[in-house]
Amino acid sequence: MSSPKPPPSISQTPTLSDRHSGIPTHLLPKAQAAKSLIYSTRTVPDNTPLTSGLPIPLGISKSTFLKALDELKQEIGEQWVELNDGELKGGWYMEHPNTHDMMNVVGKEELVASVVVYPGDVGDVQRVVGWANRWKVPIFPISMGRNRRSHLSILDRLIARLRD
Secondary structure (H helix, E strand, C coil), X not given: XXXXXXCCCCCCCCECCCCCCCECXXXXXXXXXXXXXXXXXXXXXXXXXXXXXXXXXXXXXXXXXXXXXXXXXXXXXXXXXXXXXXXXXXXXXXECCCCECCCCCCCCCCCECCEEECCCCHHHHHHHHHHHHHHCCCCEEECCCCCCCCCEEEECCHHHHHHC
């Protein structure tokens, strides 16, 4: 059975075969229909540029934070550390953004992560926590929830990477 194609302006909802946070293939038609309905009445843009630049954790200077990030990239690999200095990517129920709460109740840039880290195993998690402790950077581990409340979010891709 072929997947239904979304309207040209709406991206295809990812399935579990595409990425760990996707949906089961058998739910794709319902998800795509729901996404089309949501996007047809949307009143805000899907992506919003960060007007205040890279969010920096309280109590640390930008230069020190960037130095700390260089160390973290050395420890777990640069490809697993995503700086959030561009735009806030929108989302919907089935495609949550990892950098912010898509259903903000305060200013859009009030609760935004500076960086998203994707640890690959228990050792990576330990290195990230040790790094955060050394540099006094708050971390908030997330999986699929909405507890993105600070400057560093860790999305656990361990299951997906181990599955591959």
